[in-house]
Amino acid sequence: MQPPIVLHRAPWLLSMAGPVIADGAVVLQDDTIITVGCFHEVKVQFPEAKIVDHPGCVLMPGxxxxxxxxxxxxxxxxxxxxxxxxxxxxxxxxxxxxxxxxxxxxxxxxxxxxxxxxxxxxxxxxxxxxxxxxxxxxxxxxxxxxxxxxxxxxxxxxxxxxxxxxxxxxxxxxxxxxxxxxxxxxxxxxxxxxxxxxxxxxxxxxxxxxxxxxxxxxxxxxxxxxxxxxxxxxxxxxxxxxxxxxxxxxxxxxxxxxxxxxxxxxxxxxxxxxxxxxxxxxxxxxxxxxxxxxxxxxxxxxxxxxxxxxxxxxxxxxxxxxxxxxxxxxxxxxxxxxxxxxxxxxxxxxxxxxxxxxxGIEGRYGSLTRGRKGHFIAVSGIPEVEKEQEVCEVLVRKGGRRQIQWVRG
Ligand SMILES: [Zn+2]
Known part of the structure; x- marks a missing residue:
């Protein structure tokens, strides 16, 4: 039997392999990322996936x-x-x-x-x-x-x-x-x-x-x-x-x-x-x-x-x-x-x-892309972000330990 597919959804996704995605999703099977993208597009691909919401968070690599x-x-x-x-x-x-x-x-x-x-x-x-x-x-x-x-x-x-x-x-x-x-x-x-x-x-x-x-x-x-x-x-x-x-x-x-x-x-x-x-x-x-x-x-x-x-x-x-x-x-x-x-x-x-x-671990960590480890962070506490362009600036300016939650497949 295939391991269950889990879809992690958050208002912002920062894969580090492309631009910030609003209403983003990271899809995991077992401990591996199988895809990332906009929630609605990804959800169509994996209708059976269990959805885990991360309200007010940015999903990004450790x-x-x-x-x-x-x-x-x-x-x-x-x-x-x-x-x-x-x-x-x-x-x-x-x-x-x-x-x-x-x-x-x-x-x-x-x-x-x-x-x-x-x-x-x-x-x-x-x-x-x-x-x-x-x-x-x-x-x-x-x-x-x-x-x-x-x-x-x-x-x-x-x-x-x-x-x-x-x-x-x-x-x-x-x-x-x-x-x-x-x-x-x-x-x-x-x-x-x-x-x-x-x-x-x-x-x-x-x-x-x-x-x-x-x-x-x-x-x-x-x-x-x-x-x-x-x-x-x-x-x-x-x-x-x-x-x-x-x-x-x-x-x-x-x-x-x-x-x-x-x-x-x-x-x-x-x-x-x-x-x-x-x-x-x-x-x-x-x-x-x-x-x-x-x-x-x-x-x-x-x-x-x-x-x-x-x-x-x-x-x-x-x-x-x-x-x-x-x-x-x-x-x-x-x-x-x-x-x-x-x-x-x-x-x-x-x-x-x-x-x-x-x-030398770019095949496992450093970005949220297909094949990387499903072990990353959800950063909370940046509610004032309204536009994609602001996400990185606010993370750099205000990110810190109190806001970190680990996500693990
Ligand atoms: Zn030193």
């Missing part, structure tokens, strides 16, 4: 948080202060506080679990999490959506390279490993991590061009990050290669041969138009973290330039230690505030289609 550090959730107090310190000042405080309060332990694990649950309550269906330990691996079964855990490596000196490569060689084949950032990770370690990720088919998220000081370090061997690393004995002059003039962090990673369709460049604040072209030709993905960028005052990513060059970025919250709220809704609002020229529909696409593309 959001994607393409970058978080659950392991830093117990350090949320660091982002409660009014920002005012520089990037390395924040790094210093964060590392000291983490040392003091513990890298692992029950309080860390409890904060991780609570933060992950909050993500789902906020309407997030998929999360890419970066950890320095393997604590996030234990959380996979606790999340109703998809959790992509990564174990992050770092270490810039040659002395740290050999033990890091040995540790990587011992790592379980099922565990996805990645590099922290160009400023903190030896280029040979970045390349070894990327080779391993490609060999096992893993994604490769890496922080890129977050503070302006990163390109000062890579290109000139000086600046705020160079001082920070030297003072701690972490610095080794591994960036100055004769004859190679890096224009920035993306060019540096390109020169290492680590940009491809599975590389996710996280932050991407200080990138030139030429570097955006490099990302596009290498089909590399981009994940923006505007809330963290605002808190750490590292600048604003060139969102319009990414879109103009055909790159739809994903969005990520980054960690609770550098962001006052871990909500993709707020990340969308910050993009709208910082870049009023960007169409709210494009901002919603970043949080859904862009995130799904970055995580």
């Amino acid at each position: 959001l994607i948080n393409a970058h978080i550090h659950l392991e830093l959730s117990h350090l949320a107090h660091l982002a409660k202060d009014i920002p005012g310190h520089d990037f390395t000042g924040w790094l210093t405080t964060m590392l000291a506080e983490r040392e003091k309060l513990g890298v692992v332990g029950p309080a860390v694990e409890e904060a991780m679990r609570a933060t992950l649950q909050d993500q789902f309550a906020d309407g997030v269906i998929a999360v890419a999490d970066i950890g320095n330990t393997s604590l996030n691996l234990a959380l996979i079964g606790t999340f109703p959506g998809l959790l992509f855990p990564f174990v992050e490596y770092l270490g810039l000196t040659r002395a740290s390279l050999v033990p890091a490569l040995k540790k990587l060689g011992r790592q379980d084949d099922q565990v996805a490993c990645t590099a922290h950032a160009p400023y903190s990770t030896h280029p040979e370690l970045i390349q070894a991590l990327k080779r391993r990720a490609d060999a096992f088919g893993f994604l490769f998220p890496i922080h890129v061009a977050e503070p302006a000081a990163e390109s000062d370090l890579l290109c000139k061997g000086r600046g705020e990050l160079a001082r920070f690393l030297r003072e701690r004995g972490f610095y080794q002059d591994v960036f100055q290669r004769p004859g190679i003039d890096f224009g920035g962090s993306v060019q540096y990673l390109h020169s290492l041969g680590v940009l491809n369709e599975k590389t996710i460049c996280v932050h991407g604040v200080h990138v030139s138009a030429e570097e955006i072209g490099l990302l596009r030709t290498n089909r590399a993905k981009v994940c923006l973290c505007p809330g963290s960028n605002r808190f750490l005052q590292v600048g604003k990513a060139p969102v319009a330039e990414y879109l103009d060059q055909g790159i739809l970025p994903a969005l990520g919250t980054d960690s609770a230690a550098s962001n006052q709220e871990l909500s993709i809704w707020r990340e969308m609002r910050i993009i709208a505030e910082d870049h009023p020229e960007i169409d709210p529909y494009d901002i919603l696409r970043m949080a859904t289609v862009g995130g799904a593309g970055a995580l």
Whole structure:
């Protein structure tokens, strides 16, 4: 016997694969979407369908948080202060506080679990999490959506390279490993991590061009990050290669041969138009973290330039230690505030289609279309919407956790 057909109806449908539909419907069979469209047209096709009404709601795909550090959730107090310190000042405080309060332990694990649950309550269906330990691996079964855990490596000196490569060689084949950032990770370690990720088919998220000081370090061997690393004995002059003039962090990673369709460049604040072209030709993905960028005052990513060059970025919250709220809704609002020229529909696409593309799950999530998973959100509480054009703007401006109800086939 065929599983029953269920038709979910709402005043607004935002499939992210086309325009907003008034009086829309999503038809599910079992846990899969079989069609979407105007209620009256769809109802004719499936007269036997059970109808579930969602009055006053917008039906839309679950959001994607393409970058978080659950392991830093117990350090949320660091982002409660009014920002005012520089990037390395924040790094210093964060590392000291983490040392003091513990890298692992029950309080860390409890904060991780609570933060992950909050993500789902906020309407997030998929999360890419970066950890320095393997604590996030234990959380996979606790999340109703998809959790992509990564174990992050770092270490810039040659002395740290050999033990890091040995540790990587011992790592379980099922565990996805990645590099922290160009400023903190030896280029040979970045390349070894990327080779391993490609060999096992893993994604490769890496922080890129977050503070302006990163390109000062890579290109000139000086600046705020160079001082920070030297003072701690972490610095080794591994960036100055004769004859190679890096224009920035993306060019540096390109020169290492680590940009491809599975590389996710996280932050991407200080990138030139030429570097955006490099990302596009290498089909590399981009994940923006505007809330963290605002808190750490590292600048604003060139969102319009990414879109103009055909790159739809994903969005990520980054960690609770550098962001006052871990909500993709707020990340969308910050993009709208910082870049009023960007169409709210494009901002919603970043949080859904862009995130799904970055995580390689666009066949299951990110849009409401035939064959995708019948697991999405109904957003309530936006009664003032009267026209299709207003739906995206109101969602970006007012969407949030209190309005989310999950729909599951
Ligand atoms: Zn991060």
